[in-house]
Amino acid sequence: MDVVLSHIVKRFGHVLASDDVTIRLEAGRIHGILGENGAGKSTLMRMLCGVLAPDAGAVVVNGRAYDRLSPEMASGLGIGMLTQDPLDFPPLRVWENFALGGGPVLRRAEARERLAEACGRMGFCLFPDLPVSSLTVAERQQLELARLFDRDVRLLILDEPTTGISPAQKEALFTVLRGFVAGGDRQVALVTHKLAEARELCDQVSVLRQGRLAGAFAAPLDTPAILATMFGADMAGDASAAPPSPPAASGGGAVLLRLHEAVVADEKTVLDPLSLAVRPGEIVGLAGISGGGQEAFLRGLAGIAPVVAGQLSVAGEELAGRAATRFLRAGVHYLPASRMEEGLFPGLSLLDHVRLAFPDKRGEAGAVFASRCVGRFRLTNAPAVKAASLSGGNQQRLLLSLIPDDTRLLLADNPTRGLDAASIAQIWDHFRDRAAAGAAVVFFSEDLDELLAHAGRVLVFYNRAMAADLPAAGLDAGLVGDLMTGRAAPGVVRP
Amino acid sequence: MIAGRAAPLVRAALVLALALGVTLAIVFAAGAPPFDTLAVMAKGGLGSRTALLRTLSALAPLLLCGSALCVTFAVNLWNIGVEGQITMGAVFGLSLLRAVDPAGALPPDAAVAGSLVAAMAGGAAWALIAGVLRTHGRVHEIFSGLGLNFVAMGISLWLILGPWKRPGMASMSGTEPLANALWLPALFGRPMSLWGLILALAAYGFAVWLLGRTFFGLTLSAVRQNAMAAERLGLRPKRRMLAAMGICGALAGLCGGVLVTGLYHRLIPSISGNYGYTAILAVLLASGSLPFLPLACLFFAVLTVGSIQLPLELSLDSSLAGVIQGVLVLTLFAARRLWPAAGPKGGA
Numbered sequence: 149m150d151v152v153l154s155h156i157v158k159r160f161g162h163v164l165a166s167d168d169v170t171i172r173l174e175a176g177r178i179h180g181i182l183g184e185n186g187a188g189k190s191t192l193m194r195m196l197c198g199v200l201a202p203d204a205g206a207v208v209v210n211g212r213a214y215d216r217l218s219p220e221m222a223s224g225l226g227i228g229m230l231t232q233d234p235l236d237f238p239p240l241r242v243w244e245n246f247a248l249g250g251g252p253v254l255r256r257a258e259a260r261e262r263l264a265e266a267c268g269r270m271g272f273c274l275f276p277d278l279p280v281s282s283l284t285v286a287e288r289q290q291l292e293l294a295r296l297f298d299r300d301v302r303l304l305i306l307d308e309p310t311t312g313i314s315p316a317q318k319e320a321l322f323t324v325l326r327g328f329v330a331g332g333d334r335q336v337a338l339v340t341h342k343l344a345e346a347r348e349l350c351d352q353v354s355v356l357r358q359g360r361l362a363g364a365f366a367a368p369l370d371t372p373a374i375l376a377t378m379f380g381a382d383m384a385g386d387a388s389a390a391p392p393s394p395p396a397a398s399g400g401g402a403v404l405l406r407l408h409e410a411v412v413a414d415e416k417t418v419l420d421p422l423s424l425a426v427r428p429g430e431i432v433g434l435a436g437i438s439g440g441g442q443e444a445f446l447r448g449l450a451g452i453a454p455v456v457a458g459q460l461s462v463a464g465e466e467l468a469g470r471a472a473t474r475f476l477r478a479g480v481h482y483l484p485a486s487r488m489e490e491g492l493f494p495g496l497s498l499l500d501h502v503r504l505a506f507p508d509k510r511g512e513a514g515a516v517f518a519s520r521c522v523g524r525f526r527l528t529n530a531p532a533v534k535a536a537s538l539s540g541g542n543q544q545r546l547l548l549s550l551i552p553d554d555t556r557l558l559l560a561d562n563p564t565r566g567l568d569a570a571s572i573a574q575i576w577d578h579f580r581d582r583a584a585a586g587a588a589v590v591f592f593s594e595d596l597d598e599l600l601a602h603a604g605r606v607l608v609f610y611n612r613a614m615a616a617d618l619p620a621a622g623l624d625a626g627l628v629g630d631l632m633t634g635r636a637a638p639g640v641v642r643p
Numbered sequence: 644m645i646a647g648r649a650a651p652l653v654r655a656a657l658v659l660a661l662a663l664g665v666t667l668a669i670v671f672a673a674g675a676p677p678f679d680t681l682a683v684m685a686k687g688g689l690g691s692r693t694a695l696l697r698t699l700s701a702l703a704p705l706l707l708c709g710s711a712l713c714v715t716f717a718v719n720l721w722n723i724g725v726e727g728q729i730t731m732g733a734v735f736g737l738s739l740l741r742a743v744d745p746a747g748a749l750p751p752d753a754a755v756a757g758s759l760v761a762a763m764a765g766g767a768a769w770a771l772i773a774g775v776l777r778t779h780g781r782v783h784e785i786f787s788g789l790g791l792n793f794v795a796m797g798i799s800l801w802l803i804l805g806p807w808k809r810p811g812m813a814s815m816s817g818t819e820p821l822a823n824a825l826w827l828p829a830l831f832g833r834p835m836s837l838w839g840l841i842l843a844l845a846a847y848g849f850a851v852w853l854l855g856r857t858f859f860g861l862t863l864s865a866v867r868q869n870a871m872a873a874e875r876l877g878l879r880p881k882r883r884m885l886a887a888m889g890i891c892g893a894l895a896g897l898c899g900g901v902l903v904t905g906l907y908h909r910l911i912p913s914i915s916g917n918y919g920y921t922a923i924l925a926v927l928l929a930s931g932s933l934p935f936l937p938l939a940c941l942f943f944a945v946l947t948v949g950s951i952q953l954p955l956e957l958s959l960d961s962s963l964a965g966v967i968q969g970v971l972v973l974t975l976f977a978a979r980r981l982w983p984a985a986g987p988k989g990g991a
Contacts, residue, residue, distance in 0.1 A: 452875075476877040484875065491875060493868035496861075503858070504865050504876055510858060550876075 149175055149210060149226060149302040149335065151196070156205035158191055165191040166202070167359040173303065176332040178325060180350035181339045184378055184569050185540070187356040189339045190232075193305045196337070197229040198222035226302030230309055234288040236280050243276035246295050266294040270324050284633075285312040285438045286321075293324065304328060305337045310345060312438055312594045314629035322349050343374055344597075379569055402463075404428045404588050405449070405557055410458035410468065412448030419444055420613035421458055426588050428556075431579060433603025433620065434592040437632050440609035442592045443485075443561060449590060450482035450559050451475030462557055479556035483563055487543040494536035498527070498546060501535060505550035525549040526574065541571030548578060558582055560591040564598065576602050596625050596632075610634050661981075662974040669970050675959050684964065687952030688945030696833050700906065701918075701944040703839035704729075704898045708922035709929075709936050710843070710850040711894035716931045717854050718887045719867040724773045724788025726919035727795035728766040728892045732899025733914045734799055735765025737818070740825055740904075741807070751824035758825075759842075759900040766896015767889045769795060774888030778881040784888075800912055807910065817911035827905035836905035843901075846894050851933050853890070863887055895919065921947065924972050943968060 151173040158166040165188045173179050181189045194200040196207060198217035206213040209225050217225075236245045247259035254262065260276050267274055272290040280288060289309060296304060306325075310318045325336050326349075340346055346353050352366045355377045363377035405426040412419045419441045426432055436442035447453040449460070451472040460468040462478045484490035493501065502517050503510040514531065521527040527545040528538070538546065544567060551558065558579070564572040579589045579602070593599045599606065600623055608616040608631040615631050630636035667677040688698045708725055715722040722728075739761040743749045749757065773791055776782040804813045830837035854860040866873045866880040873880040902914055925943050929935035950964030 472874065473877045473879065482875060489869075490871050492872055493865050495868045496865060500861060500865070503861060504873075504878065507858060 149333065151227070151303055151335070152208040153192065153196060154206045154208050154213070156192065156195060156202045156207075158188075158195060158200065158202050164359045166195070168205070169356070169359075169361045170205075171354045171361065171364075173335050173337055175335050176329055177351040178329055178336045178338060178349055180346035180353035181337055181356065182341070182343065182346050182353045182374065182378060183356035183362075184341050185566050186358075186568050187341075187378075188359040189341075189356055190307055192356070193229060193307060193337065193339055196222070196303075197227050197305060199229075223299065223301075226300060227305070228296040228299065228301035228303070229305040230289060230292050230296065230307065232307045232309075232311060234285070234292050236288055236292065238279070238281035240280060241276065242274050242278050242280060242283070242291060245280050245291060246276075246298070249295065262298050263294060266298045270294065270297065270327070271320075286314070286317040289313070289321070297328070302334050303337065304334070305339070307339045308341070309338070310340070310342070314437060314633045315596065315626050316629055316633065316635065318345075325349065342597075343369075343371060343378070346374075347371070401427045401429070404463055405590075406459070406461045408459040410448070410455050410460045412444055412453050413456045414444035414447055414453040417441060417444050417612050418456075419448070422614045423458075424607070424614070424617070426557075426590065428586045428588055429583050430588045431583050431602065431604045432588070432590045433599040433606045434590065434609060435596060435599055435606055435628050435632055436592070436609030439612075440632060441612035441614075442607075442609040444612075445607075445609065445614075446559050446561055446590065446592055447482070449557070450480060452482065479552075479554060481551045481555045481558055483544075483547055483551070483558070483560040485561035485565060487540070487547060488536070491547050492535045492538075492543060495534055497532050497534055498538075499531040501546060501550060502531075506552075521546065521549040525578075540566050541568055544571060544575060548575070555582070556587055558587055558589045560589065562593055563591055564593065564595075596628060600625060600628065608632055658975060658978040661978045662971050665974045666967055666970050669966065670963065673959075673963060673966070675957060675963065679957065680953070680959065680963070683952050683956050684946060684949030684967075687949030687956075688947075689949075693833075694948065697948045698941070698944045699840055700832070700835035701947050702940055703835060703843040703905075704902060704916075704918040705922050705925055705940040705944055706843040706937060707839075707846050707898040707901070708895055708919050709925050709940050710846040710933075711891040711898070712922055712926045713850050713854065713931060713933055713936065714863075714887050714894070715891040716926060717860065717863040717867060718884055720774075720777070720884060720887060720891075721785050722770065722773070722788060722888065722891050723785050723923070724770060724791045725891070725895045725922065726915045726917070727788065727792035728769045728895035729899040729902070729915035729919055730792075730795040730799050731769040732762035732766035732896025733903045733910055734795075734802065734899070735896065736762030736900035736903050737807075737821075737910050740821060744822065744825065755825055755827060755904055758904060759897060762896045762900025762903070763893040764896065766894070766899060767892040770888045770892020770895070771885060774885045777888075778884055796913065799910060799914065803910060803912060815912055817907065817909040819909065821904070821908045825904065826908055827901065832905075834906060835901075839901045839905045842897060846897065847933075847937065850894075854933065859883075859886070921968070924968055927972055928975065 153169060153171045156166045156169045169192060181192065183189050191200065195202045198219040198221055201216035206215055207217055214221070237248070243256065243259045243263055246263045247254040263274065263276055270293065272294060274287060274291055274294065280291065283291065309321060313321070328334055329336055338346070338350060347369045350367065350369070352364065353369060353374070354361060355363045355365070355374060357378060357380070365374060403425045407422060407424045409421040409423055411421050434442040434446065444453055448455055451467065451470065451474065455468040458468065459466060462480055465478050467475055467478060488494060498521070499513050499517055502513045502521065506516060509516050517531050522529045525545045525548055527549060528542050535543070535546065544563065563575050579591070583589050600620055603620045606618045606620050606623060606628060607614055608618065608628055610632055611634060627636065670677040670680050688694055708729065712722060712725060736758040739758045740754060743754050769791060773784045773787040776787040777784045803815070803818055807818045809819050827836035827838045832839065854863065862873070862878050862883055865878060866883045870880045898918065899914065903910060907914065921943050922940070925939040926936065928942070929939040946964050946968055950961045953959040953961050953963055
């Protein structure tokens, strides 16, 4: 199958998400769509699978041009997409999810038979009667892949497929993809912002930057040239440079955060009792796959999920079982992963956010906004604008600027998710500044490479328990990945 | 910029025209001459000095309850229980007057003022029941409010037919009328004391100030926008919701107190007289925006008063006014979906 995206243009309001992009996807190859967050990769792929309609241009499949595709037409043509968050029905069983979507619904016996056949072909192990909500992200991906393969997809699009899975699971996925294109008549489009993945897997890549096709490369891929294309010549040096080494866990000093046999109970999960001490100046990274318990742990530290047994103290103040406002008063602040849904007021102005966060200084909110939000945190200088119109990077800058300076313990859930390179660099710099000033930072990132690059200490979670507590220096991503997925016993590596 | 400012006006005109068109069609379908019907209602509400005074009498409770409801809408609470809060305000206000009346313990002016304060306390308490059920019992305020409306009506009926019945005979016409000294001074207001309108305007001014000028008002819109983010910032959204319910209930209770001391001078069955529900419609018509609220309240007051003329002049049932009110608001909402505003609209 031969697929060409021809002179595609797509606008969202004032933003030109795709600006005259032409990409040819050839049969038998794995094609990388590379670019930093916000470059327009996902938008382009959504037009290819019929979710969005282009404003201009056409999708040409086997010589026939389509002004726009519907999802039904796309799947009829053999185009299927594995989205970043699997599009499945968590309460339904595995075989029920397999039976739905892409043509007529399969009967039970037939669905189970074809699921077993697809799994056998690709080396997956999925139990048909389990509810999908009990699967890991990697297993849900496999289920989607099995369904797409069963419906005879010719062009498989994957949007950031390695987010939230371990390195070993990633290797398994890549093997499946190589096998998928080996026959020579099918192709894969891999959307990613990670150059290393593209180098490992892709035969050719197209690099997008600010909606434009900035360059095209064929394997073997040349790292400096691609980075310069992705970020522009001036940013490439920053992006490729290794981050400054994270502060090492200091041996001495008073303990800032202490947990003793503390049991965190989140809405759906209860963690095993855990004990821990974190000192000022530490940057602690939490590693774990979805369902490992790291997010619940983070919310427990913030006072959002209650600590129902054991002790949790911050700077000597016992907080277990206290209200979240007590945690705030003790200097504990939480940066949520879903910034707009959990952290901001979409219809209120940026200035109102400053008033709400610093009620004592609300008389001089304008001055605080100018000096703190714009001056120190480089937020866009538009105090009257509503938060709903902020970009992801500006949302995070606003949230960071609303956290008071005397914060002792800063908790962050996926602080860089979906952000551009400049914003990401700023966030890590800011965390290092906070740590240097005597605060402790605890964060969770789904990106294991990022986690190991920026944490001084790594806590690995598996199966709702802390599996290991490791110094980050010289830590191997493969080992952490094995701990995250339960492939290595925690006792072996406990220092 | 001019085009940008004119666009919402054009949109509003289109929406209103459609609403009016549908309303006229319904009136026509009901077998009434559409334009005559409107003319009769307008004349009945505004056509003479008496009509105007009657309209102002209806405007006072509507504006009081409308201002009250803007406070709960600011925090995204649907205080359907406003009818019950009016009723309980009337009950509390009257109970204080009944307690001091025979004893003569208070000068009459102080007794009337005290009864209004008691009415506010009664309304606030009734609203807080629904509020606490929402914040601590996970019962939606629409359901608890509706239920409490029936309870309040039951209580008032029981009082009228039981403990507070007229000497010798229980009557659905209400309790024994208050002594003249315990009425709100009329101040040329007929049938309702002009004090009702003064208090309503004061309540409206209070709501404008509270929601637009104070930090408390800002926190209310923060909770409305995103309760979870408000929780994360330590703004205690549950307490804000309870405070908004309490304030709304107090103003609705004041409305009940004014109806007792300024209009009926006794407790009658269904003393709330649907003012609460009509005020909800008025707030919806003004889409929760305070600047338009008085206009919307006035519009419904004219409709309510003017419809009394329908049976007299056109031999139509006066319930047609209710149909017109409902159809108008419904069409307005449907039309807004047809022509949505260009950008996200600001709150009150």
